[in-house]
Amino acid sequence: MLKILKYSFYDLMRSRWSYVYFLFYLVLGFVLLFLNNDVSKAVITLMNIIIVLVPLIGTIFGVMYYYNSKEFTELLLAQPIKRSSIFLGQYFGVAGSLTLSLVLGLGIPFVLYGLFKSDVIFNFTLLLITGAFLTLIFTVLAFIIAISNENKIKGFGYAVLTWLFLAVIYDGLFLMSLIIFEEYPLDSLSLGAILFNPIDLARTLILLKLDISALLGYTGAVFKQFFGTNLGLFISMGVLILWTVLPIGWLTFKAKHKDF
Amino acid sequence: MYKINRILLFIILAIGCSIQAKTIPVCVSCAVTSIKAGIAIAKDCDTLLIKKGTYKEYNILVDKPLTIIGEDFPVIDGEDKGEIIRIVSDEVTIDGLFIINVGTSYTSDYAAIRVVKSEHFLIQNVVLEKLFFGIYLEKSNNGKVYHNKIIGDAVDEYNSGNGIQLWYSKNIEVDRNIVQGVRDGIYLEFSDNITINNNISTKNLRYGLHFMFSNDDTYSNNTFENNGAGVAVMFSKRVKMYNNIFKKNWGTAAFGILLKEINDSEISGNIFEENTIGINIEGSNRINYTNNSFINNGWAVKVRGACYENKFTKNNFMYNSFDISYNSNLNDNVFDQNYWSEYTGYDLDKNGIGDVPYRPVKLFSYIVNRTPETIVLLRSLFMDIIDFSEKVSPVFTPDNLLDANPLMKKIK
Structure with missing residues (x-):
């Protein structure tokens, strides 16, 4: 598995898209800091970008890579290698290189602008960690979609739809249901609904540390306990890990049972 | 006569004190x-x-x-x-x-x-x-x-x-x-x-x-x-509040200032920083807000109702999660020449005043007022999209609630 991981990783590291992705974040980081000149403000702006763009790029990249390296995969399948190592190797290669581009691309400008001297280092690390998780989650979702669909166009369609659903539509439905059922106590429901969407989860996790003033000022004891203590941080981190591990398990299951 | 007597007594007392x-x-x-x-x-x-x-x-x-x-x-x-x-x-x-x-x-x-x-x-x-x-x-x-x-x-x-x-x-x-x-x-x-x-x-x-x-x-x-909960000013008239600093008053019911039934007052030159709600206004009329800075608050100003003829001029609203929140779509308050960090308009004639009016009430803040639990959707892409569409054509928020002359640079 490690060999395949290494191969995929180096293959991607050499590819143009990784550089584009890396450069994009590098430029973004520098521009943000140049315009704001305040590390803590830049972290907030960055959050908005990370929770939208990282999943999108993870999804598209994952699907693209799977379809592009399909022939190579089939070649590998003919060899005496475990199926799970082939697919997991490829998956971690893609996710690893994307995460590396993200962390380095954003890390370099912030470090140069004096991250270590400011007090937002924890927030920034949290931001990168959630970004990495989002990459892992959405790449694996993309792989699952790609592995289940032979048709490239269909695969792409479903992948983009998944992203659109989780990034926008889910929140819309969530909001609608909250308004429809506003007569009922909704604290637990709304917190529960967050856990079922990794993008919402990532957003909450970062908000916990940033905009807590507005969040705290409202509603009942359940929110207060969740957002006011470390409980929220642990729960959302735990669920985020579940969101990564479970789909990876599913991917191995799919890979084992697929008929090539 | 009584007054003069008192003054005399006071003088005698004072002199007496110093002597013996x-x-x-x-x-x-x-x-x-x-x-x-x-x-x-x-x-x-x-x-x-x-x-x-x-x-x-x-x-x-x-x-x-x-x-x-x-x-x-x-x-x-x-x-x-x-x-x-x-x-x-x-x-x-x-x-x-x-x-x-x-x-x-x-x-x-x-x-x-x-x-x-x-x-x-x-x-x-x-x-x-x-x-x-x-x-x-x-x-x-x-x-x-x-x-x-x-x-x-x-x-x-x-x-x-x-x-x-x-x-x-x-x-x-x-x-x-x-x-x-x-x-x-x-x-x-x-x-x-x-x-x-x-x-x-x-x-x-x-x-x-x-x-x-x-x-x-x-x-x-x-x-x-x-x-x-910060400062509470209740059932009073003609109170002047100048150059105070309200900081870090946060919690479930925390404010910078809570104004309840206050009339004819002045709030000027104050700094509100990192409060859950900067100013909470309820039943307060004819108050002038000038030269205040609202920085990093959850809500900068929350208007609860029955507030008439308040004037907000030359204030800085910077990086608040919500600038203004209203719970009705009636508005009789004036916002003019404030600086809003979220203003995205342009200034073609370079007179320092934005050419497009700014609408400080977001649809999201209206929704949060109605169903408080929706606050968990803060900063989500969906909210940004519907906020944008509301900004283009206001339906739920008061359409006359706008700053016609938003400043391009913050007031020092």
Whole structure:
């Protein structure tokens, strides 16, 4: 598995898209800091970008890579290698290189602008960690979609739809249901609904540390306990890990049972 | 005639004081060893000089014009038995005492220093610790509370008292005090013409400063930080609030300022930073908000209803999660020439004023008002999209609520 991981990783590291992705974040980081000149403000702006763009790029990249390296995969399948190592190797290669581009691309400008001297280092690390998780989650979702669909166009369609659903539509439905059922106590429901969407989860996790003033000022004891203590941080981190591990398990299951 | 008589009396008293006043030292090894004994033998206008040491006394009644000065902060320990000093005479000065262990009672408000129906008093450089009520002014006018330090250890609202309390008192100056860890830092009830300047009120359980039925008061250059709910101004008229700092008042019901039934007031030059709600306005009319800065608050201004003819001009609204929140779509308030950090318009004629009006009320804030739990969707892409569409064509938010002349640069 490690060999395949290494191969995929180096293959991607050499590819143009990784550089584009890396450069994009590098430029973004520098521009943000140049315009704001305040590390803590830049972290907030960055959050908005990370929770939208990282999943999108993870999804598209994952699907693209799977379809592009399909022939190579089939070649590998003919060899005496475990199926799970082939697919997991490829998956971690893609996710690893994307995460590396993200962390380095954003890390370099912030470090140069004096991250270590400011007090937002924890927030920034949290931001990168959630970004990495989002990459892992959405790449694996993309792989699952790609592995289940032979048709490239269909695969792409479903992948983009998944992203659109989780990034926008889910929140819309969530909001609608909250308004429809506003007569009922909704604290637990709304917190529960967050856990079922990794993008919402990532957003909450970062908000916990940033905009807590507005969040705290409202509603009942359940929110207060969740957002006011470390409980929220642990729960959302735990669920985020579940969101990564479970789909990876599913991917191995799919890979084992697929008929090539 | 009466007034002239009083002035004459005052002059005579003052001259009299300077001629025949003598100083009575109080200490463990002096002729007088307790403050009570000192007051008993003192004549009008004398000075009691209390030397360093611990005096276990309470219910000290000051019933003649005296100056009580502590040297190197002598400790008066009430041993939790009751009130410590009660002033019932005009022209009393208390200076440099360290008072601890005021008794707690649920039937009478024991205070470290209580002034009853007296005038021209001065309480300064006093340090109070372990108190119930700190300085309690009752129907006393024309006095000064200056440079005191009140440090409480209040835990619950129901069994704690206020730092400085004014009740039916007029023309008082409260200046340069530090109040922390009590229920209300400074509390005014039925007190008019009070000036409150340069105080620092922090970590109080309820409000840093609390007005009830008190008119024509001014407070300026104070700092209110980390209080249970900031400053509450209720049922008062013509209150002036200048250049104060309201910081870090956050929690489930925390505000920078809570305005309830306030009319004809001025709020100017204040800084609101990191409060859950900067200003919460309810039933307040004809208030001018100028040159304030709202920075990093959850809500900068929350308008609850029945607020008419308020004017917001030349304020800075920067990086607040919500700038303005309304719970109705009726608007009779004016927003003009403010700086909004979220303004995205342009200024083609370069006159410093944006060419497109700014709408400070977001659809999201309207939704949150209706269903508070939706706050968990803060900063989501979906919310940004519907906020944008609402901005383009307002349906739910008041369509006349806009800043027609948003400034391009922040006001210094």
